[in-house]
Amino acid sequence: MIELTEQTKGRTAGCCNPDLAPRIGPDEAQQLSDDLGILANPIRLQILDMLAQRDGHVCVCDLEAALPVKQPTVSHHLRLLRAAGLIDCERRGLWVYYFVQRAALAALRARLLDRFDALGYSTEQHA
Amino acid sequence: MIELTEQTKGRTAGCCNPDLAPRIGPDEAQQLSDDLGILANPIRLQILDMLAQRDGHVCVCDLEAALPVKQPTVSHHLRLLRAAGLIDCERRGLWVYYFVQRAALAALRARLLDRFDALGYSTEQHA
DNA sequence: TGAGTATATTGACATCCTTCAATATACTTG
């Protein structure tokens, strides 16, 4: 009689690769998921797009005027993007000017690309 | 007296680029956001990773064994990934085998990269 | 046909996310 391991206990044979495991661990998966999550919102994407357009700084009232949400919502998304390190701001008098953190954006892009390539092209080159 | 347009009405001058607008419209932003959203979950990332590893098909029981969530949850995420077109499945007898849709993954990757490059490198080349 | 296994679906619950009105804070200008 064969001892069943915890892994295989309760599963019949015949279909299974009992040693299958993700190459990304839970922590890395969570980190990557957070990276993607901060981008996964139409307002935030549009904000990033506008900030990237005007490499010089952009004041909040312009963003507000160009977006289909109210001022507190714009402020909310700006805060999330700032907490994620993707943008930063600078106060000039009455106005606050936001700008993209290109280094952070580039790092995020690199992380996503690494993962994506590992995902899509590990065993075959093309569909 | 100067007529105020709808755009500039209610805003003072002095800080503003009144003609600022996102290059991505609401629809495209929503689509991109959906693309990112389907990836923005640790379980789904790990599922995609495992499916990409074994290019041959993988049965659900293996996924279930390797993931820290229960069977209905695995099934739920598989359904979302399938609805997004990123994976598909095939029944063989009692078991259902899932596999990556490499073409769809490649297309998604391309869409994200396009946007990302437009975002990060429109006016300057490096941080 | 009936018992058993693999996967899917349903329904409920908790948590997070988005949004906004109301309010607070920061700053300028008179």
Next chain:
DNA sequence: CAAGTATATTGAAGGATGTCAATATACTCA
């Protein structure tokens, strides 16, 4: 300091998302 404007924060409401127990469905084998 007072009044006015720009932005941030708070608190609440509604919707979306993730999870699981229970159950249903699909299939195999005796």
